[in-house]
Amino acid sequence: MENKSINRRAFLRNSAGLAAGALLLQAGANKVFGATAKTPVIPTVKLNNGLPMPLIGFGTNTLTGEVGTRSVADAISVGYRLIDTAHVYTNEEAVGEGIRQSGINRKELFITSKLWVDFAGYESTKKAFQTSIDKLGTDYLDLYLIHRPRGDVKGSWKAMEELYKAGKIKAIGVSNFEPAQLTGLMKDATVKPAVNQIETHVFFQENNLYEVLNKENIQHEAWSPFAAGRNNIFSNPTLAAIAQKHNKTIAQVCLRWHYQRGIVAIPRSQNKAHMMENLNIFDFELDVMDLQTIAVLDLNKTQFPEWG
Numbered sequence: 001m002e003n004k005s006i007n008r009r010a011f012l013r014n015s016a017g018l019a020a021g022a023l024l025l026q027a028g029a030n031k032v033f034g035a036t037a038k039t040p041v042i043p044t045v046k047l048n049n050g051l052p053m054p055l056i057g058f059g060t061n062t063l064t065g066e067v068g069t070r071s072v073a074d075a076i077s078v079g080y081r082l083i084d085t086a087h088v089y090t091n092e093e094a095v096g097e098g099i100r101q102s103g104i105n106r107k108e109l110f111i112t113s114k115l116w117v118d119f120a121g122y123e124s125t126k127k128a129f130q131t132s133i134d135k136l137g138t139d140y141l142d143l144y145l146i147h148r149p150r151g152d153v154k155g156s157w158k159a160m161e162e163l164y165k166a167g168k169i170k171a172i173g174v175s176n177f178e179p180a181q182l183t184g185l186m187k188d189a190t191v192k193p194a195v196n197q198i199e200t201h202v203f204f205q206e207n208n209l210y211e212v213l214n215k216e217n218i219q220h221e222a223w224s225p226f227a228a229g230r231n232n233i234f235s236n237p238t239l240a241a242i243a244q245k246h247n248k249t250i251a252q253v254c255l256r257w258h259y260q261r262g263i264v265a266i267p268r269s270q271n272k273a274h275m276m277e278n279l280n281i282f283d284f285e286l287d288v289m290d291l292q293t294i295a296v297l298d299l300n301k302t303q304f305p306e307w308g
């Protein structure tokens with residue numbers, strides 16, 4: 001199949017222009033992540049191995065059991081195709097059930113899971129990967145990430161490279177890696193990480209890491225794109241003014257900001273109206289003034305100090 005997703009560097013160039021959303025629509029990304037007449041088109045970005053990845057996905061941390069299953073099925077029904085889970089969320093079975101209930105073809109989805117720190121090392125990574133896909137009820141992952149840079153990261157990476165080369169994972173990457181940790185990993189790697197998933201939102205913009213990832217052609221993926229609601233993000237007066245100017249919500253302004261930076265964002269919600277709202281960001285553009293105003297909101301520190 002011809003790859004219709006837009007090249008990452010071209011995306012970053014285009015997204016500065018006035019018609020980024022329209023350009024992406026013309027690029028025909030929907031052919032890859034099959035939207036229907038009822039669901040919106042979610043543009044994709046091409047990873048460094050050529051794999052298209054949706055620029056908005058669905059986060060599932062804390063969505064366990066029946067809530068997890070229902071939320072994932074709802075998210076897919078309104079158009080999400082990227083589903084982000086992890087061993088440590090204890091919801092891979094619930095997520096898998098939501099996927100089955102959605103009735104969607106597996107090939108239409110982009111499923112991410114993550115290797116937890118307890119399983120760092122060559123043998124344990126292989127076992128943990130198998131456990132994750134068994135729980136999800138799939139025979140491959142689109143993306144598998146080392147969740148945190150702890151323990152025998154090189155052993156884990158070797159196992160992931162083998163799984164990647166065997167076709168069991170379409171792209172491999174990391175999460176919560178600082179530049180020095182990325183460099184250390186890449187020294188002995190035969191496959192370059194495709195993604196680094198890191199905390200990124202208006203209060204922690206990660207500008208330095210953003211530059212490093214762009215330079216390395218490693219996709220920046222934002223976890224907690226709303227800072228999980230912390231620091232009163234949903235009533236922030238600066239964001240409220242920008243939202244009002246565009247007749248949008250604060251959530252949409254936050255996600256549009258990620259999108260215009262070329263960052264993949266994975267908002268979580270268990271509210272179907274919010275899920276739809278969070279996909280409705282492709283018909284407006286933050287202007288230079290908006291971007292400068294948002295830049296000032298950066299506190300340059302984590303909103304989750306308890307996870308440090």
Ligand SMILES: NC(=O)c1ccc[n+]([C@@H]2O[C@H](COP(=O)([O-])OP(=O)(O)OC[C@H]3O[C@@H](n4cnc5c(N)ncnc54)[C@H](OP(=O)(O)O)[C@@H]3O)[C@@H](O)[C@H]2O)c1
Pocket residue numbers: 058059060061062084085147175176197198222223224225226227228229234249251252266267268269270271274275277278
């Ligand atoms: N790699 C890592 O170490 C790591 C760490 C943390 C998270 N993650 C991933 O990133 C995902 C997202 O981060 P997160 O779960 O921490 O939080 P988040 O997506 O930043 O925020 C979720 C919160 O925002 C609310 N919300 C969503 N849409 C909204 C809207 N349109 N209007 C108002 N409120 C809205 C949700 O409430 P409602 O449910 O009521 O909508 C929920 O309380 C996670 O689920 C997980 O997949 C990865």
